[in-house]
Amino acid sequence: MKLILTFLAILMAQTSWADTLVPVRTIRAKQIISAEDLAYKSVDIAGAFSDPADVVGQEARVSLYAGRPVRPGDIGPPAIVERNDLVTLKFRRGGLLIATEGRSLGRGSEGEIIRAMNLSSRTTISGRISADGSIEVR
Template identity: 25%
Template sequence: MIIRTITAALAFALSGSVYAAPTLRAEILVSDAVVTVGDMFDDAGTLAEQPLFRAPLPGTTGNVDVAAVRSATARVGLTQFEVNGLTEVRVSRASTLVDEDLLSTLIADDLRHRGILGQGMSADMLFTTPVEAMQAEATDSPARLDNLRYLPGNGTFSARFTVAGFDRPLDLTGSIAISIEAPHLAANLPAGTVLRPEHVVMRPVSVQQADAQGIANVDQLIGMALNRQSREGMLLRPTDVSTPMTVSKNDLVTIFYRQGPLTLTVKGQAVSGAAAGGSVQVLNLVSKRVISATAIAPGTVEVSTAPMTVAGL
C-alpha cells in the first residue's frame, strides 16, 4: 500500500514537470512576419512552431489582449496556459534601417564589381528625391540592388532595389560623382625641394579633373624635386617634379678623370646644374676654362678627356 502511494505521488510529480502548462510572456520581440506559439509562451512544447497571427510591421510594436491570444491558441489546439495576471502582450518586430547610405553603398559595390570604381576611387550619390529611411526586416540582406543603369557621360543613374518586408520594388534615380585620391602638397615649398612622404597628402578630386590635368602616383613624387615654388594644397602632376640636381649651378666640385689605375683631380665650379648622370658645364678653377663633365655625386663630376688634356685645363 505504501509502495503504491509513493509510486502514484512520483507519477504525479513527473507528470507535473513534463506537462507543465505554457506560460504567457508579457513582452516579445520577433523577427519573422508571423508570431508563433514559441514566441508567445515559455515552455511551448510541441506546438512551438504553430503560427498564431501576423506580426506587426518591422520596427513597430502592437498590443494583443489575452482574449485574442486565447482565440488564436484554441485554433492550434492549445487551450490551457498560465496567464500570470496579464491582460495583454506587447509584441515588437525587429527591423534594420535602410537609408540613403545603405543604398549608396550597394550602388558603389556594383560599380566596383564592374570595374568602374578602381583603387583609390569613391562615388558620391545624389538622389533626385530624398530617400526616407525605411524599417526593413531584420535579415542579413535588408536591401538588394536588382538593377543599375549608369551613364558615365553625364553621370546619371537609375536603380531598382528590393527591400525586405516590402512588396513593391524601390525605384530611384540620380547622379553619381566619381572621385579619385590624388596627391597634394601639405605645405608651401620652394623650388628644388626634394619631396618626402610628409610633404604629400592625399585628397579626392573628380575623375574629370584628374583626366584633364593628369595626376602623379605617390611613388613618382617621393625623392623628386619641385620644379617651381609651390603652394599648400596644390595638386601634384608628373610635370611638377623632376630628378633632383646632383650638382647645382655655382657649386664647388672636384673634377675627376679615371683611366685604369690613373686618377687625376682638379678643382672646379659648376656653371650649370645636372642630375646624376647628366651633362654639366664646369669651370676649371686652375685653367679658367669651361669643360663638359658628367655629374656623378654631390660635389663630384667626371670628364672623359685624355689625361694630358685634363692636366692642361
C-alpha cells in the same frame, strides 16, 4: 535635350575619379618634399602622382601650390651639386684618369649634365654629375 542629358550621363559614368596627390601648403622650388606636405584629392588628372612613395624625398623643381596636382616634371631627385661648388672634374679614357679641380656653374642631381669651369685653364666644360658629386667630362 534628352539626347544631351543621356550623353552626359554616359560620359560621367565612364569618368573614373582617382586619388591624386596635392600639396597641403605651397612648397617652394629647391625644397625637399615630406609626407606631411601631401594629401589626397579626388580629381581626374592624367599623369599626376597618386603614390606618396614616388614623391616623398624628392626636390621641388618649381613652386608647388596647395591643392594643385604634382606632376612628374615638377619634381626630381635632390641636387648634390650647387652653383659655385668646388668639384672634381674627371676625364676617363680606357685606363687613363685625369682629375682636376673645377667650379660648378649650375646645380643638379646625379646623372644630370651641367657646366663647370676648369680652375687651372679657366675653360668651361660640360659633364655628367656622378653619385659622389664629381663631374665626369667627355
